[in-house]
Amino acid sequence: MSTRLSTPKDYAQLIDKYETWMFDCDGVLWQGDKLIDGAVQVLSLLRDRKKKVLFVTNNATKSRRSYKTKFDQLGVEAHVDEIYGSAYATAVYISSVMKLPKHQKIYVIGMEGLEEELRDEGVAYIGGTDPADKTLESFSLENFTLDPDVTAVVCGLDTAINYTKLSKAFQYLTRNPDCQFIVTNEDSTYPSAHGLLPGAGAVSAPLRYALGKDPISIGKPAKTMLDCIKAKVHFDPARTVMVGDRLNTDILFGQAGGVSTLLVLTGITSESQVTGPDASSIIPDYVAASIGDFRSAEM
Amino acid sequence: MSTRLSTPKDYAQLIDKYETWMFDCDGVLWQGDKLIDGAVQVLSLLRDRKKKVLFVTNNATKSRRSYKTKFDQLGVEAHVDEIYGSAYATAVYISSVMKLPKHQKIYVIGMEGLEEELRDEGVAYIGGTDPADKTLESFSLENFTLDPDVTAVVCGLDTAINYTKLSKAFQYLTRNPDCQFIVTNEDSTYPSAHGLLPGAGAVSAPLRYALGKDPISIGKPAKTMLDCIKAKVHFDPARTVMVGDRLNTDILFGQAGGVSTLLVLTGITSESQVTGPDASSIIPDYVAASIGDFRSAEM
Numbered sequence: 001m002s003t004r005l006s007t008p009k010d011y012a013q014l015i016d017k018y019e020t021w022m023f024d025c026d027g028v029l030w031q032g033d034k035l036i037d038g039a040v041q042v043l044s045l046l047r048d049r050k051k052k053v054l055f056v057t058n059n060a061t062k063s064r065r066s067y068k069t070k071f072d073q074l075g076v077e078a079h080v081d082e083i084y085g086s087a088y089a090t091a092v093y094i095s096s097v098m099k100l101p102k103h104q105k106i107y108v109i110g111m112e113g114l115e116e117e118l119r120d121e122g123v124a125y126i127g128g129t130d131p132a133d134k135t136l137e138s139f140s141l142e143n144f145t146l147d148p149d150v151t152a153v154v155c156g157l158d159t160a161i162n163y164t165k166l167s168k169a170f171q172y173l174t175r176n177p178d179c180q181f182i183v184t185n186e187d188s189t190y191p192s193a194h195g196l197l198p199g200a201g202a203v204s205a206p207l208r209y210a211l212g213k214d215p216i217s218i219g220k221p222a223k224t225m226l227d228c229i230k231a232k233v234h235f236d237p238a239r240t241v242m243v244g245d246r247l248n249t250d251i252l253f254g255q256a257g258g259v260s261t262l263l264v265l266t267g268i269t270s271e272s273q274v275t276g277p278d279a280s281s282i283i284p285d286y287v288a289a290s291i292g293d294f295r296s297a298e299m
Numbered sequence: 300m301s302t303r304l305s306t307p308k309d310y311a312q313l314i315d316k317y318e319t320w321m322f323d324c325d326g327v328l329w330q331g332d333k334l335i336d337g338a339v340q341v342l343s344l345l346r347d348r349k350k351k352v353l354f355v356t357n358n359a360t361k362s363r364r365s366y367k368t369k370f371d372q373l374g375v376e377a378h379v380d381e382i383y384g385s386a387y388a389t390a391v392y393i394s395s396v397m398k399l400p401k402h403q404k405i406y407v408i409g410m411e412g413l414e415e416e417l418r419d420e421g422v423a424y425i426g427g428t429d430p431a432d433k434t435l436e437s438f439s440l441e442n443f444t445l446d447p448d449v450t451a452v453v454c455g456l457d458t459a460i461n462y463t464k465l466s467k468a469f470q471y472l473t474r475n476p477d478c479q480f481i482v483t484n485e486d487s488t489y490p491s492a493h494g495l496l497p498g499a500g501a502v503s504a505p506l507r508y509a510l511g512k513d514p515i516s517i518g519k520p521a522k523t524m525l526d527c528i529k530a531k532v533h534f535d536p537a538r539t540v541m542v543g544d545r546l547n548t549d550i551l552f553g554q555a556g557g558v559s560t561l562l563v564l565t566g567i568t569s570e571s572q573v574t575g576p577d578a579s580s581i582i583p584d585y586v587a588a589s590i591g592d593f594r595s596a597e598m
Contacts, residue, residue, distance in 0.1 A: 134435055136459045141493035159462040160435045166460075167496050174495065188509045194440035196473065197466050198509040205504035210487045210497040 002263070002274060005288040011297035014286065015045070018260065020052040020240040022229075024220075025067075026059060027245035027267020028291055032193020035074050036266050038292025043076060045298055052235065053082060056242070058219035058249060060087040060156035060184035060200060063116035081232070086184040086200075086219030087114040089228040090154060091121035093218055096231070098152070098180065105149050106182075107172050109165050109203065110156035114184065118154075126150065127165065139164040146175055155207060155215070156184035157200040166206050173211055181207065185219025187249060191267060220244075221252035243291060245269055247282040255282075262286040301562070301573060304587040310596035313585065314344070317559065319351040319539040321528075323519075324366075325358060326544035326566020327590055331492020334373050335565050337591025342375060344597055351534060352381060355541070357518035357548060359386040359455035359483035359499060362415035380531070385483040385499075385518030386413040388527040389453060390420035392517055395530070397451070397479065399423075404448050405481075406471050408464050408502065409455035413483065417453075425449065426464065438463040445474055454506060454514070455483035456499035465505050472510055480506065484518025486548060490566060519543075520551035542590060544568055546581040554581075561585040 005011060023029060029039045046053055055067070055078060062070065064083040071078035087110070094100050105124035108114060115128045126147060127133055144167075153169045172179050187199035204215060218224045229235075240259040244250020245267025254261035263284035265271060273280050274287055288294070304310060322328060328338045345352055354366070354377060361369065363382040370377035386409075393399050404423035407413060414427045425446060426432055443466075452468045471478050486498035503514060517523045528534075539558040543549020544566025553560035562568060562583035572579050573586055587593070 136433055136435060136461060138458045139496065141491060141496070159437045161460075161462055161465075162435060163458040163460055163497070163502075166501065170495075170497050188511065192440060196469075197438070197440070198462070198469050198505050202465065202505035202509040203462075205508035206497050206501035209504035209507075210501040212487065 002284050002287045005286055005293070008296040011294045014241070014262070015049060015051070015294065015297050018051070018239055018241040020054065020235040021046055022054045022056045022240065022242045022254070022259070024244035024246070024250045025055055025057045026191050028243055028264055029076065030074060031191065031266065033074075034193065035076070036290055036292055038290065038295045040076055042291050042294040045294065047077065052233070054229065054233065055083045056220065056225065056229065057084070058086045058185035058187050058200070060085060060090065060114050060219070061111045062087065062113040063120075064088050065116065066113050084225065084229050085113070085117070086225065087117040087156065089225045090114065090156070090182065090184045090218045091117040091123055092228050092231070093182070093224055094118070094123050094152065094154070095121040100151070103149060104151045105147070106152040106154050107150045107169055108154050109158050109161065109169055110154065110184065111158055111160075114154070114156050127168065129160075133162070133165050133168070134160055135164050136162055137164075139167045141171070144168065144171065146171060151176065151178065152180040152182055153207070154182045154184065155200070155204040157190060158203055161203050169207055170210055173207065181211065181213065181215040183215040183217050185249070186217050187219070187246070189268070220249040221256055223256060225253065226257040247273065247280050247284070251282050251284045260285045262288060264288050264291050266290045301583050301586045304585055304592070307595040310593045313540070313561070314348060314350070314593065314596050317350070317538055317540040319353065319534040320345055321353045321355045321539065321541045321553070321558070323543035323545070323549045324354055324356045325490050327542055327563055328375065329373060330490065330565065332373075333492065334375070335589055335591055337589065337594045339375055341590050341593040344593065346376065351532070353528065353532065354382045355519065355524065355528065356383070357385045357484035357486050357499070359384060359389065359413050359518070360410045361386065361412035362419075363387050364415065365412050383524065383528050384412070384416070385524065386416040386455065388524045389413065389455070389481065389483045389517045390416040390422055391527050391530070392481070392523055393417070393422050393451065393453070394420040399450065402448060403450045404446070405451040405453050406449045406468055407453050408460065408468055409453065409457050409483065410459075413453070413455050426467065428459075432464050432467070433459055433461070434463050435461055436463075438466045440470070443467065443470065445470060450475065450477065451479040451481055452506070453481045453483065454499075454503040456489060457502055460502050468506055469509055472506065480510065480512065480514040482514040482516050484548070485516050486518070486545070488567070519548040520555055522555060524552065525556040546572065546579050546583070550581050550583045559584045561587060563587050563590050565589045
């Protein structure tokens with residue numbers, strides 16, 4: 001059973017207990033472009049107490065640099081090397097784990113943030129925001145030439161998803177049996193400022209369905225994301241807590257990585273999913289209404 | 300085990316045995332815009348022998364009328380009342396089975412053929428080929444107003460699929476818990492003239508994934524398509540054969556409907572999928588290399 005935090009003492013004890021705090025962002029620190037009340041103060045409090053703060057997000061539409069800009073605009077202190085996005089983790093996976101040879105490239109379904117991370121890691125790619133693929137005209141294989149250097153397809157959230165991109169990716173994945181199928185993350189939905197929209201998992205679903213095969217997934221809850229963090233930062237799992245709003249990504253990710261988990265109720269998950277007859281089988285160590293409630297620890 | 304047809308006597312006996320012949324089209328009578336060699340002659344032979352000929356296709360991008368035009372262009376005799384497409388069956392399902400009240404409407408992801416069948420059945424709809432939805436710009440819920448009269452979402456193959464359409468459909472299906480989720484068919488791929496492309500099942504996969512729920516499916520192998528045919532044509536299942544190229548749609552459809560099944564190898568299914576160690580568990584009654592081989596029955 002989860003421990004429900006409610007008193008100033010609860011919050012203060014948790015802050016004492018953990019030295020590394022990993023935060024999901026959407027639904028935890030902000031909703032769309034709106035800061036969660038008190039989030040800035042709580043992050044400052046943690047920094048004042050010399051805690052290590054990391055931001056671990058599945059949103060692959062942004063690079064770490066564009067994430068940093070978002071933090072700045074919202075007035076939240078953050079440093080690029082504290083930010084772990086699934087776009088960055090995907091680029092690191094391709095360059096360091098797959099070790100993609102220099103002459104090979106990937107076909108991208110995704111947005112500028114993903115392209116930026118790939119470029120930074122020296123991964124060659126085609127597709128992405130290429131205007132040639134930004135079309136709603138019918139796609140015909142008659143005019144399509146397969147690039148023989150493409151040995152992986154990477155798919156992330158892409159709000160310009162279309163039949164041409166899906167068809168090209170499908171050709172690479174079916175005509176070259178060794179072509180890897182990688183997704184930045186599998187979130188079914190995306191919490192926009194004004195409500196839920198289809199997420200990265202929904203954008204890659206046509207390829208999964210047409211291929212009848214599951215992709216390699218990089219973001220939370222996959223271990224790949226944790227491996228990426230471990231390669232850059234030292235932390236003690238016994239003194240680390242993962243704070244998130246989604247049971248099947250954030251909390252599962254923390255549990256798989258052997259760190260403690262704290263669910264906040266300012267995002268996807270509602271109270272009824274953690275208590276009562278319809279509760280999920282994924283049980284966080286702690287539950288708090290909002291990250292902002294940790295302000296009371298200061299008093 | 301399937302009976303493999305090969306001699307003129309085999310073909311002649313089959314023609315004698317069945318009085319109603321249901322044909323899939325793509326991969327059976329033609330590939331893209333190219334007729335299967337001998338298909339026209341075999342259809343004429345069946346008509347000369349007073350057989351009932353029906354065309355049963357999952358392709359929902361065409362209405363029966365536009366299908367008739369395709370038959371005409373390829374020089375194949377066909378009548379509109381012999382053609383059963385999943386677009387037509389979907390429209391009939393909504394008007395006759397769901398009995399959608401006149402003031403209600405559906406949100407469509409699909410192409411002109413589907414819209415035409417809906418109009419013919421008196422089903423009101425929004426979306427579809429509406430230029431307002433033909434966009435690759437970001438979609439924001441801020442400017443979106445839910446139409447309270449939409450009580451179903453219908454999704455078919457749509458080569459202009461985009462994030463705006465998926466997001467709108469997702470809103471209808473999540474904000475109105477009674478909103479029905481209907482797909483014209485679930486084919487994972489579509490056999491275009493120059494090779495396989497993602498099919499209708501792939502186009503609806505983002506909604507399935509984001510909703511975590513399966514739709515009502517109309518086309519083969521679903522019984523809904525057969526119910527639609529039965530409502531219009533009398534046939535004796537014991538003397539009917541379904542001819543198709545796809546095991547998990549055509550052959551399964553025939554078996555579920557209690558009619559005999561004949562697989563031809565001019566489309567999706569290869570020899571190795573019906574014989575040998577990797578054979579499918581879906582076993583047709585008969586297998587022939589091509590519908591064109593039935594010409595030899597005439598000699």
